[in-house]
Amino acid sequence: MHSYDIKVHPEKDRLPRENQLAWQIAEVAADPVEIEAPVTEMIINRLIDNASVAIASVNRHSVTSARAEALAHLRPGGATVFGCGPHIRVHAEWAAWANGTAVRELDFHDTFLAAEYSHPGDNIPGILAVAQQCQRSGHDLIRGIATGYEIQIDLVRGICLHEHKIDHVAHLGPSVAAGIGTLLDLSTETIHQSIQHALHVTTATRQSRKGEISSWKAYAPSHAGKMAVEAVDRAMLGETSPSPIYEGEDGVIAWMLDGKDAHYIVRLPEKGEAKRAILDSYTKEHSAEYQSQALIDLAFRLGRQVKNFDDIKDVLIETSHHTHYVIGTGSNDPQKFDPKASRETLDHSIMYIVAVALQDGAWHHVRSYSPERANRPDTVRLWQKIHTIERPEWTERYHSIDPNVKAFGGRITITMNDGSVIADELAVANAHPLGATPWMRPDYIRKFLTLTEGIITPQEADRFLDVAQNLPTLSAQELLQLEITLPGNTLSKNPNIGIFGYGQ
Numbered sequence: 001m002h003s004y005d006i007k008v009h010p011e012k013d014r015l016p017r018e019n020q021l022a023w024q025i026a027e028v029a030a031d032p033v034e035i036e037a038p039v040t041e042m043i044i045n046r047l048i049d050n051a052s053v054a055i056a057s058v059n060r061h062s063v064t065s066a067r068a069e070a071l072a073h074l075r076p077g078g079a080t081v082f083g084c085g086p087h088i089r090v091h092a093e094w095a096a097w098a099n100g101t102a103v104r105e106l107d108f109h110d111t112f113l114a115a116e117y118s119h120p121g122d123n124i125p126g127i128l129a130v131a132q133q134c135q136r137s138g139h140d141l142i143r144g145i146a147t148g149y150e151i152q153i154d155l156v157r158g159i160c161l162h163e164h165k166i167d168h169v170a171h172l173g174p175s176v177a178a179g180i181g182t183l184l185d186l187s188t189e190t191i192h193q194s195i196q197h198a199l200h201v202t203t204a205t206r207q208s209r210k211g212e213i214s215s216w217k218a219y220a221p222s223h224a225g226k227m228a229v230e231a232v233d234r235a236m237l238g239e240t241s242p243s244p245i246y247e248g249e250d251g252v253i254a255w256m257l258d259g260k261d262a263h264y265i266v267r268l269p270e271k272g273e274a275k276r277a278i279l280d281s282y283t284k285e286h287s288a289e290y291q292s293q294a295l296i297d298l299a300f301r302l303g304r305q306v307k308n309f310d311d312i313k314d315v316l317i318e319t320s321h322h323t324h325y326v327i328g329t330g331s332n333d334p335q336k337f338d339p340k341a342s343r344e345t346l347d348h349s350i351m352y353i354v355a356v357a358l359q360d361g362a363w364h365h366v367r368s369y370s371p372e373r374a375n376r377p378d379t380v381r382l383w384q385k386i387h388t389i390e391r392p393e394w395t396e397r398y399h400s401i402d403p404n405v406k407a408f409g410g411r412i413t414i415t416m417n418d419g420s421v422i423a424d425e426l427a428v429a430n431a432h433p434l435g436a437t438p439w440m441r442p443d444y445i446r447k448f449l450t451l452t453e454g455i456i457t458p459q460e461a462d463r464f465l466d467v468a469q470n471l472p473t474l475s476a477q478e479l480l481q482l483e484i485t486l487p488g489n490t491l492s493k494n495p496n497i498g499i500f501g502y503g504q
Contacts, residue, residue, distance in 0.1 A: 029182045030188040036276065040471075047471065048447075048468050052451040057106045062219065070094035075090055100125040112280065115159060119221065120175075132480055148176055173199055181195075194241070209348065213345045282429075292350050294427065310381065312416060315412065326348070340371075351388070
């Protein structure tokens with residue numbers, strides 16, 4: 001890996017193009033290095049993982065809205081939309097929009113956390129949509145996805161967005177653009193321009209993840225993917241973009257991040273070096289914010305030691321800065337204690353999550369968030385007794401670059417009314433690569449079968465899994481089979497009519 005020193009450069013100090021971060025990213029994307037076998041295997045796992053959560057959410061309101069908009073943009077020879085089958089095709093950017101929203105809706109796919117947060121599986125819908133529309137092979141798709149993961153994870157390691165209240169999808173637009181560039185074998189110049197465009201139009205504030213979190217949380221990454229598709233298209237037509245987008249005196253770093261005195265170190269693969277970053281990411285066993293994964297596993301264990309939850313006096317969670325301030329009591333969000341809060345808000349309340357995990361000893365992507373579950377009186381009583389604090393040692397582990405040290409868990413101490421204490425800690429989730437039961441292909445398949453049961457037929461599930469696991473040898477025509485068909489009349493439609501629905 002090569003380390004790049006990223007600073008703001010005033011206009012009078014013109015930064016050569018080849019020294020700009022967007023150009024350096026483009027060079028990585030344009031490098032024709034082949035993909036290692038473990039990376040290919042993990043890409044297949046993540047395709048299966050994305051399909052699992054997309055189908056589980058396929059009839060939820062946000063997803064029906066995104067699909068309605070996509071289906072208003074039909075295109076012969078375009079890309080497929082989850083649930084609709086191989087014969088329904090739409091423009092690639094709208095497939096990225098619909099499928100990306102379906103993947104993100106349940107907050108249940110993969111994650112990578114470092115200086116910034118990310119769900120690198122969000123790269124896949126946009127890259128796959130372009131691969132289908134532009135008639136690329138499974139091999140081409142693998143190369144594009146490997147780049148998308150590499151660039152997003154490298155940016156997440158080096159540049160923090162959230163401390164400036166910029167949403168993490170600002171790293172996703174450039175990574176999807178880079179991945180599409182690899183997929184289509186575009187020139188460094190073309191990829192460079194598309195990366196700059198994609199970043200310029202995908203910066204937004206983190207209010208989307210604050211307070212009463214709205215349905216936009218599911219749309220934010222699909223919007224970034226859609227913008228990236230359009231950015232690449234524009235660059236392919238010969239158009240240019242704001243430059244240097246990162247380092248310019250009126251650029252993203254100068255006015256949205258650390259300012260004119262900023263100093264970031266971003267490490268990218270050397271020329272000829274394999275793109276392996278996907279192997280450092282991890283998926284979710286439980287449908288909740290990633291920082292809650294280890295704490296859910298820990299709560300299962302501790303809950304078995306509690307005979308009567310009303311005998312609990314206090315529950316203390318000692319954890320990292322991020323967990324405390326974003327999904328803990330350090331956020332100062334009263335909505336995180338509100339039984340009437342949205343699913344998206346409850347998903348970002350570690351207090352609610354631990355209360356339910358302690359009591360139920362299980363987690364379900366629907367039942368654990370139902371209004372009936374959130375309003376259960378004994379749960380509300382327990383929920384109000386849970387609080388978090390930041391411990392420096394957990395924050396240090398969270399930010400460690402050593403995978404053997406890096407951790408996203410914490411310590412839970414339950415104090416009973418009689419003064420007795422039940423306590424333990426867990427650094428990483430059981431499903432994490434370094435966890436008690438690290439996930440392998442059978443785990444991804446089990447998740448797929450569990451989440452799609454009752455939604456698609458067993459025959460359709462088997463067909464999709466067979467296609468996905470043969471990804472490296474798929475032809476362009478066979479790549480269209482990387483979709484899923486719901487049985488007739490079971491695909492919900494949004495009853496409302498928007499602008500795109502008029503006249504249809």
